[in-house]
Amino acid sequence: MINYPQISIPPRSDHLWRYTPWKRIHPTKVEEMPEADEIKFSSGIDTKIEDSSEIARSFIHSISQTSKKISLDNETLELDLRCSGHICSGQLVIESSGKSNLIIRLSGDAGWTGLRILGIVDGSLSFAVINDLASDGHLLRCEDWIVNRESTFEFATLSAGGFLNKTDIRVDLEATGSEMRGGIASNGYGSRHDDHHIEIQHSVGHTNSSLVMHATCDGSSHSVGTGLLTICEGADGSDAGQVFRNLLLSEKARAEAIPELEVLADDVKAAHGAASAPINPEQLHYLSSRGLSYQEASSLIVEGFLMDAFRHIKSEKVVDTLRTRLLVHLECLMNG
Amino acid sequence: MGDEVLSINDLHVSVEGNEIIKGISLTISVGEIHAIMGRNGAGKSTLANVVMGHPSYEITSGTISFRGTPLEEMEVFERARAGMFLSFQYPSSIPGVQVGTFLRKSVSAVRGENAPSARDFRKELKGHMESLDMDRSFLSRYVNDGFSGGEKKRLEILQMLLLNPCLALLDETDSGLDIDALRVVADGINSIAPEAGCLLITHYQRLLEHVKPDFVHVMIDGKIVKTGGAELAGDLEAKGYDWLEA
Numbered sequence: 166m167i168n169y170p171q172i173s174i175p176p177r178s179d180h181l182w183r184y185t186p187w188k189r190i191h192p193t194k195v196e197e198m199p200e201a202d203e204i205k206f207s208s209g210i211d212t213k214i215e216d217s218s219e220i221a222r223s224f225i226h227s228i229s230q231t232s233k234k235i236s237l238d239n240e241t242l243e244l245d246l247r248c249s250g251h252i253c254s255g256q257l258v259i260e261s262s263g264k265s266n267l268i269i270r271l272s273g274d275a276g277w278t279g280l281r282i283l284g285i286v287d288g289s290l291s292f293a294v295i296n297d298l299a300s301d302g303h304l305l306r307c308e309d310w311i312v313n314r315e316s317t318f319e320f321a322t323l324s325a326g327g328f329l330n331k332t333d334i335r336v337d338l339e340a341t342g343s344e345m346r347g348g349i350a351s352n353g354y355g356s357r358h359d360d361h362h363i364e365i366q367h368s369v370g371h372t373n374s375s376l377v378m379h380a381t382c383d384g385s386s387h388s389v390g391t392g393l394l395t396i397c398e399g400a401d402g403s404d405a406g407q408v409f410r411n412l413l414l415s416e417k418a419r420a421e422a423i424p425e426l427e428v429l430a431d432d433v434k435a436a437h438g439a440a441s442a443p444i445n446p447e448q449l450h451y452l453s454s455r456g457l458s459y460q461e462a463s464s465l466i467v468e469g470f471l472m473d474a475f476r477h478i479k480s481e482k483v484v485d486t487l488r489t490r491l492l493v494h495l496e497c498l499m500n501g
Numbered sequence: 502m503g504d505e506v507l508s509i510n511d512l513h514v515s516v517e518g519n520e521i522i523k524g525i526s527l528t529i530s531v532g533e534i535h536a537i538m539g540r541n542g543a544g545k546s547t548l549a550n551v552v553m554g555h556p557s558y559e560i561t562s563g564t565i566s567f568r569g570t571p572l573e574e575m576e577v578f579e580r581a582r583a584g585m586f587l588s589f590q591y592p593s594s595i596p597g598v599q600v601g602t603f604l605r606k607s608v609s610a611v612r613g614e615n616a617p618s619a620r621d622f623r624k625e626l627k628g629h630m631e632s633l634d635m636d637r638s639f640l641s642r643y644v645n646d647g648f649s650g651g652e653k654k655r656l657e658i659l660q661m662l663l664l665n666p667c668l669a670l671l672d673e674t675d676s677g678l679d680i681d682a683l684r685v686v687a688d689g690i691n692s693i694a695p696e697a698g699c700l701l702i703t704h705y706q707r708l709l710e711h712v713k714p715d716f717v718h719v720m721i722d723g724k725i726v727k728t729g730g731a732e733l734a735g736d737l738e739a740k741g742y743d744w745l746e747a
Contacts, residue, residue, distance in 0.1 A: 448594075452603075453577035454578075454581055454587055455603075456582050456610030457606060457610050459578070468598065469644075471597065476643075
């Protein structure tokens with residue numbers, strides 16, 4: 166396998182790199198592999214992870230000094246990842262069985278953070294990542310998930326921190342009866358750039374997936390949501406849906422929502438959609454008629470819009486944690 | 502009957518250049534229940550929405566004052582905080598916002614310094630929900646999101662009871678309700694009526710069998726063409742509106 170320095174720089178014509186090119190998210194110069202501090206994991210055992218031929222994963226692999234493994238079996242774990250220093254990186258392997266919850270909180274003032282996650286789901290896993298990084302930090306996050314037979318993977322992201330974020334999540338529903346439900350909430354403010362790319366592959370039939378991404382776009386922020394949903398040849402009986410919605414709060418903010426569909430099987434249900442709109446004035450009027458000022462009503466609608474990205478997540482623990490973190494984040498923003 | 506809460510004088514209202522309300526005058530005092538009846542498109546809901554301050558409507562002439570204050574000086578949220586309440590015909594859904602959170606914020610906003618503590622609020626809420634036969638699970642659902650017609654109307658009445666307004670505008674609150682739900686909703690209206698002015702907009706007499714109006718007004722083509730007592734609703738049920746158009 167070729168590793169980082171030998172991998173060609175991907176062109177911007179590549180769907181994945183169109184809005185956040187590799188040159189922009191790389192912490193220094195693209196030909197360099199700078200030294201990185203370790204992400205401090207609050208738990209996990211040391212492990213080794215194989216390199217990847219994909220440029221971002223290989224880069225994180227090459228500069229990371231730490232790889233941790235978390236094994237969950239019918240349990241709930243809140244994992245803190247503390248990111249500090251000029252450049253900071255780490256890798257994480259997650260193995261889950263039974264009915265488990267895993268909530269990861271990324272925090273710290275690192276200038277640049279690289280995080281690579283590899284996960285295998287056996288049973289039912291509800292998984293959340295909360296990006297609470299400092300508002301001037303950069304984040305490159307890559308995840309690869311395999312969902313086993315008759316297993317369910319819920320994944321949620323609350324993206325509220327960092328200045329320049331690039332996330333690349335890939336989920337392989339590789340066995341019959343596997344299911345994925347995803348929700349991503351991205352809060353755009355200031356000049357924040359938040360790019361999520363999600364690839365979901367239905368490798369076999371009778372697999373289900375649903376993905377909702379909601380982004381609020383204020384200030385001169387830029388939100389990007391690109392999805393690639395692939396239903397492989399022979400994966401009949403699959404059911405898949407993706408929705409990307411943007412709530413436009415400022416004329417200067419930009420939002421891209423591009424779900425793509427590649428269906429190679431005949432007997433499937435597949436749907437995708439994208440929409441961008443300002444706050445619905447009827448909602449504002451309704452809340453105003455209940456005594457909320459314009460500012461209070463708008464804030465509540467924004468909060469609801471972001472939380473609504475998680476409407477398919479059934480784990481109350483995960484949803485409650487996301488709500489609490491979102492409220493703290495919005496309150497901090499409002500209070501400067 | 503005494504204190505005036507709403508005073509409308511020769512009101513004309515347009516939407517996108519079309520005049521919908523063509524000269525209405527109406528006064529509502531504390532303790533009075535007024536019912537407005539009329540065909541679809543007569544301007545009944547427009548009247549309620551204008552009083553609440555919906556931005557789509559333009560008052561072209563006439564005046565409205567609420568507890569003596571001209572309404573043009575009050576934002577929508579200020580009207581609510583001053584004691585005005587509109588039960589919407591089609592309440593908006595607010596996905597992602599839990600009913601419990603919404604009610605707490607609304608009560609805090611309207612009652613201000615007199616807002617109850619979290620404990621007292623829960624107690625008060627529990628009592629009202631029981632009186633409306635509402636399950637506690639309502640509180641964790643998103644506001645009006647996926648609600649049936651009846652559930653939406655019950656939530657409107659729950660808000661009315663919590664906010665305890667001095668002027669309640671109820672826009673077709675009886676539509677979509679079964680007989681049991683209608684009675685529950687009517688009980689809610691009756692409970693606030695002695696200390697508030699109420700304006701009921703309805704198509705049917707059935708709500709008025711449970712909530713006795715002091716005045717019934719008939720609206721046709723943007724005007725009140727007849728005012729009478731509760732018996733007028735019975736006449737309309739029996740004869741329709743044609744006899745009033747001559």
